[in-house]
Amino acid sequence: GAVVSQHPSRVICKSGTSVKIECRSLDFQATTMFWYRQFPKQSLMLMATSNEGSKATYEQGVEKDKFLINHASLTLSTLTVTSAHPEDSSFYICSVPSGGGTFYNEQFFGPGTRLTVL
Amino acid sequence: SQELEQSPQSLIVQEGKNLTINCTSSKTLYGLYWYKQKYGEGLIFLMMLQKGGEEKSHEKITAKLDEKKQQSSLHITASQPSHAGIYLCGADKAAGNKLTFGGGTRVLVKP
Numbered sequence: 001g002a003v004v005s006q007h008p009s010r011v012i013c014k015s016g017t018s019v020k021i022e023c024r025s026l027d028f029q030a031t032t033m034f035w036y037r038q039f040p041k042q043s044l045m046l047m048a049t050s051n052e053g054s055k056a057t058y059e060q061g062v063e064k065d066k067f068l069i070n071h072a073s074l075t076l077s078t079l080t081v082t083s084a085h086p087e088d089s090s091f092y093i094c095s096v097p098s099g100g101g102t103f104y105n106e107q108f109f110g111p112g113t114r115l116t117v118l
Numbered sequence: 119s120q121e122l123e124q125s126p127q128s129l130i131v132q133e134g135k136n137l138t139i140n141c142t143s144s145k146t147l148y149g150l151y152w153y154k155q156k157y158g159e160g161l162i163f164l165m166m167l168q169k170g171g172e173e174k175s176h177e178k179i180t181a182k183l184d185e186k187k188q189q190s191s192l193h194i195t196a197s198q199p200s201h202a203g204i205y206l207c208g209a210d211k212a213a214g215n216k217l218t219f220g221g222g223t224r225v226l227v228k229p
Contacts, residue, residue: 006160034216043206043219044161093160097215107151107208107215111160 003027004096006110013084014118021079021113023050023094029074030096034107035067038091050077050094084117091115122209124220131197132228139192139223141207147187149210151217154203161206164192197227 003026013019023033031052036044048058048069056069066088068080081088093112121144131137141150149168153161165174167183167190174181178195194201204224208217 004160032215036217043221044208044217046216046218049216091158095161095217106163106166107217108163109153109161112158114158 004094004108004110006092006094006113008113009111010114010116012116012118015085016083018080018082019084019115021081021092021094021115023077023079023096023110025075025096025108028096028098031074032097033071033077034095034097035069035077035079036093036095038093038112044093047079047092050079081115084115086117089115089117122207122218122220124205124207124223126223127221128224128226130226130228133198134196137194137197137201137225139205139207139225141190141192141220143188143209145188147183147190147209150183150187150190151208151210152181152190152192153206153208155206155222156203164205194225197225199227199229201225202227 005024007022011019033050035047037047038044046059047062048056050056050069050071052071052074058064066082071077091112091114094110095107097107123142125140151166152164155161165181170185170187172183180193183190202225204222206222207220
């Protein structure tokens, strides 16, 4: 299967700082990538869709000014958590759909980034 | 929004026994995915189902989607400790690969 990497795998930061998380598709180009968030003992919740060449689209309730997404290239999307607070502590996972984002394609998930805000 | 309910929330099985996890949707499923996750790690793709009545198998894991495309089951035969983890079903959110996930089923296999 396709390989998706995330960096860093784990980050601890102070409240008020910004943290950037990278998601890379190593096997194929992706015009679309997705960002999910998972709180402890909970399921994944879709945060936003990262679109190459255009603005990201955010799910209801997700602050676009707080979670900045940049789809820098066909293999890289970054999620920046701005002015992080302890409630932003979570497990952030990206996914890359195969097939260029068309319907019902296999999705490959990154290994996740655990963010802890002190 | 499309709600996905998984059951059971957790189960403990003896090694060698079979287990089944269910995933039920309030709406017709256009694409249903099964993933396995170990705590604090990424998701491992297991299977994807699209057609009513479809069934797929890989090694000891079989997934089915009912004819109405509102319920899916994941069955593991002769479970092993390596099958332990959290199993998640995800449904395509009507278009474009956005997935809505069920609450997950935590599986523990006792040797």
